Amino acid sequence: MGTSWFGMEHVIERIEHHRSIGMIGIDLTEWHNGFSSEFRESEFNWTNWLSISMGRNDLWFGDVVAGHLWLYAEIPGSLGDEESDAYLRVLAKRVKEAIIAHNGPAGNSTAQANRQQDRGIGYSLLRDWxxxxxxxxxxxxxxxxxxxxxxxxxxQSDWELRIELDRLLSESSIRSVYQPIMRLGDGRVFGYEALTRCPEGSLFEGPLALFQFAEKHNMAFALDRLAREKAIRYCPSLGAVQKIFINVTMGIINDPHFVSGQTVHWLNERGLFPGQxxxxxxxxxxxxxxxAAKKILGHYRSQGYEIAIDDAGAGYSSLQSIVELNPDYIKVDRSLVRMADKDEMKKHMLRTFVRFAKKMNIRTVAEGIERPxxxxxxxxxxxxxxxxxxxxRPSEFPATAMMGAFPKA
Incomplete structure (x- = not known):
């Protein structure tokens, strides 16, 4: 259907009455392959389709140029720039959803169709009229x-993972499982390590891939906050001297908002306190x-939290970091524990950690024990x-999983 250059004449008419306007672009080229669509026809009446499919008068057709559909939308005047971008993005996704629904994606699963909504869309706030x-x-x-x-x-792969991460955060769909940490003296449960798990069907291969991707895309703080909330909200009931171990990185703990009033609020809801x-x-x-690290950790210790150094002996943690940071716990990596009874070098390393820790009044945790x-x-x-x-094993309900007796040594 004929129009002026990118529908400019209609835009000029609109800005006389509404100054806050945005542009939406949608790539239509994928409909030339795998989709049987009337949208390809040059005379397709986009204005009529938008009116019927979207049911709103604040969104209108601009042009179709080089396989791209261009639309304009009025933006509520009360929104700032970032909010306007988010508004346009959501609106662009809704238009894409309507196009997909109209065509019926051939051979695509529902999950694939949902991810299609975020591909091939662009938007921009128009300003400085x-x-x-x-x-x-x-x-x-x-x-x-x-x-x-x-x-x-x-x-496409990176983009889909980004959309998946956005979804996990917005839907709070990650979950926590808890693995017991046992006292070797009497076999009682000392505490639990909270471990993050992705929901079933997630595009991420596991929690390590999820956190690495979040860090790469500057979303580690949001993911860590959600993981911490889940870990605290759903942790097993703890006795007064039992602990919950929560994984963090030095980069996260350096953030001034790391342990905010919200974290204390979550603890209070569960009847817990920082010392646990x-x-x-x-x-x-x-x-x-x-x-700098000692100063940061000292700040959290003053609030009652304790510190553990994880993966000791895995090739990254060193005796220097333990000496400098003086943690409350050293968690010895499973690579040293596995088959240690048959390896003299591992035995020597493990004895070194124990002797060193006892001299510094640090408690030791051996990870990855699988054999009596x-x-x-x-x-x-x-x-x-x-x-x-x-x-x-890690479980959402470890109290049920731990009914068996402590293995006899």
Whole structure:
């Protein structure tokens, strides 16, 4: 259907009455393959389709240029720039959903169809009508929206993972499971380590891939906050001296909002207090500034929280970091524990950790115990606590899972 350049004439008419307008671009080229669509027809009446499908008068057709559909939308005047971007993004997704529903994606699963909604869309807030000619305003909007479309199609896998991460955060659909940490002296449950799990059917292979992707895309703080909330809200009932171990990185713990009033609120809801929380530092790289790290950790210790260094002996953690940070716990990596009863070098390393920790008044936790022989060895060496499949697998309801007796050594 015929129109002016990007529907400019209609935009100029609208801005006389409503100054806050945005542009939406949708890539239609994928409908040329795999979809049987009347949208490809040059005379397709987009204005009529939008009126029927979307049922709103604040969204209108602009043009179809080089396989891209261009629309305009009035934006509520009360929204700021970031809110306007979010508004346009949601509206663009709704239009894409309507297009998919109209065509019926051939051969795509529901999950694939849902992810299609976020691919091939772009948007831009149009501004500076008073200072810049309307044609230039629209041109700049086309450039920005086209850039977003290009980025969404450039790396489909990365883009889909980003959308998946957004979904996990918005729906709070990650969950926590809890693995018991046992006292080696009497076999009682000392506490639980909270471990994050992705929902069934997630695009992420596991929690490690999820957290690595979040860090890469500057969303680690949001994911960590959600994981911490889940860990606290759903943790098993704890006795007065039992602990919940929560994984964090040095980068996260450095954030001034890391342990906010919200965290204390979650603890209060469960009848817990900071002294029952142990933050496990899981950073698998060296700490560059020990003085800054000690100051940060000292701040949280003053509030009652305890600190553990995880993965000790895995090739990243060193005796220097333990000496400098003086943690409350050392968690010895499973790579040293596995088959240690048959390996003299591992035995020597484990004895070194125990002797060193006892001299510094640090408690030791041996991870990854899967065999009675390993348990017997670690108990004889003087380890304080133990964790592993032999003692209990991660579970949402570990109290039920731990009905069995402590394995006899």
């Amino acid at each position: 008073d200072r810049v000619p309307a044609k230039d305003v629209i041109y700049q909007g086309v450039l920005r929206a086209t850039g977003l479309i290009r980025d969404s199609l450039m790396d 929380v142990v933050f496990e530092l899981t950073e698998r790289r060296s700490i560059d500034d020990f003085e 022989e390993e348990l017997r060895l670690l108990r004889a060496m003087g380890f304080d606590f133990a964790q592993g499949y032999l003692l209990g």
